[in-house]
Structure formats: C-alpha cells, structure tokens
Amino acid sequence: MPKNDKRPIQLPRPTLERLKKYYAYLMQVDLEYISSEELAKKFNIRPEQVRKDFTYLNITGRPKIGYHIPPLIEELGELFGTGVMENIIIVGAGNLGSALAKYTGFEKIGVKVVAIFDNDPKKISSFVGELSVLPLSSLERAIKRFEVKIAAICVPEESAQKVASLLIRKGIKALWNFAPVPLKVPETIIVENQDITSGILSIKHVIKK
Structure with missing residues (x-):
C-alpha cells in the first residue's frame, strides 16, 4: 500500500492478533532495532511469519540489522489508532x-x-x-x-x-x-x-x- 494511502487495512484475524502482541512487546523493550528472528523466537513462530505480517505495514527491515523500532511502533500505533484518544x-x-x-x-x-x-x-x-x-x-x-x-x-x-x-x-x-x-x-x-x-x-x- 502506498505511504500516503489512508484507506483502512483489511487484516486477517490471526495477523491482527500477532501485530497486537508485537506492538505490546515493542512498547516495553529498550532497543533501537529488532530482527524478525528475535520477534519470532519471542512468540514461538517462524521468522517468515513475522516478515509476512509486516508486509501489511509501510515499513521494511534492513538486512542483518532488522526493523527500526521507533517507526515500527509509530506504524503499529497508527494501525491501531492509538494516536486518537x-x-x-x-x-x-x-x-x-x-x-x-x-x-x-x-x-x-x-x-x-x-x-x-x-x-x-x-x-x-x-x-x-x-x-x-x-x-x-x-x-x-x-x-x-x-x-x-x-x-x-x-x-x-x-x-x-x-x-x-x-x-x-x-x-x-x-x-x-x-x-x-x-x-x-x-x-x-x-x-x-x-x-x-x-x-x-x-x-x-x-x-x-
């Protein structure tokens, strides 16, 4: 989806549930980057599943470094509407x-x-x-x-x-x-x-x- 596309994202229910868990976890960690392997290990799933889940977001990881956590949190927060009280x-x-x-x-x-x-x-x-x-x-x-x-x-x-x-x-x-x-x-x-x-x-x- 293009970066400026604000249409609601239609997510499969299992993906939505995993994204909620990622978001809750990322809000607690004191890291700058995190890899799909690290997230997969935390939630007992395959790294490929993490990367597939993140294809619904406007964010990409860096080889051998992982995902930059601040924009990842921001993207997930926008998905879940946390910026709107x-x-x-x-x-x-x-x-x-x-x-x-x-x-x-x-x-x-x-x-x-x-x-x-x-x-x-x-x-x-x-x-x-x-x-x-x-x-x-x-x-x-x-x-x-x-x-x-x-x-x-x-x-x-x-x-x-x-x-x-x-x-x-x-x-x-x-x-x-x-x-x-x-x-x-x-x-x-x-x-x-x-x-x-x-x-x-x-x-x-x-x-x-």
Whole structure:
C-alpha cells in the first residue's frame, strides 16, 4: 500500500492478533532495532511469519540489522489508532471493573476511562480512583457528553445480555465483554470477548502436559 494511502487495512484475524502482541512487546523493550528472528523466537513462530505480517505495514527491515523500532511502533500505533484518544465507559464497579478503571496503561494506547456505572445503591456515589460510580440511569447522558463508542461489561453472567442491550440502545458501538457468556447483538456492533475462565483453563491445560 502506498505511504500516503489512508484507506483502512483489511487484516486477517490471526495477523491482527500477532501485530497486537508485537506492538505490546515493542512498547516495553529498550532497543533501537529488532530482527524478525528475535520477534519470532519471542512468540514461538517462524521468522517468515513475522516478515509476512509486516508486509501489511509501510515499513521494511534492513538486512542483518532488522526493523527500526521507533517507526515500527509509530506504524503499529497508527494501525491501531492509538494516536486518537477514545473514551470508554465501564459497567460494573466490582473488583474487575474497579481494576480496569484504575489501570494506568490505557492512555498509552489512546484510551481513557471517563465513567463507571453500577446498579448497586451501596456502590453508587462511591469512588473508584478519581471516578464516582454512577447509576445506570446516567448512561445516556455520559455517552453523549463524552461521545463514547466503547463500553466494557464487567457484570455477572446473568446480567450481561441485559446490560449489552441497554448500552446498544444508548448508542454504544463496541462492547468489551468480560462476562463469561456470548452476547446477542446486531451485526453492526463489535464485540471483543475476554473470557477469564477460559483463558486460565487453557493455561492449566498446557502446563499439565
């Protein structure tokens, strides 16, 4: 793709997932250059796969030196839109929702938590970090005020679908779902599921071998 071509890049899902991992890793290393072999070793894949993944980016490596990390990070950041701040809200002020609200790394990737909600009267008006827990009745006002498109669902399984439907009615376009249940949503709505139970079971299965 030409350097000045700003059309959205259509990526295969496996490639997108690997590029996210590369980006997270490169943000942490204190290096000037990195080779496809080094990245391949880190993620237990073939160097050819790394180089193929990078063909979707406007960047090339140097023989025997590798990829210049600063422009590589910049290119990946542009791909993932980290240069544009996106506001996000959290529904569920329990342990998980509170931990997400306090996470300090979001702004590095262009995300800011602007509000947290709960339907428990004991939690409403309490503080999670610098945010006051709001009732669900304030959802629409907050979504419009902060122009929010993304919401994280951190509620019990039995409440997740109801919350998802409410958020969609109020204008949310993408759901980050931490509830261990599939959500029924219109095709136009983006859903990213984070199944913590499934994740830890996968890890236990691997280490058991």
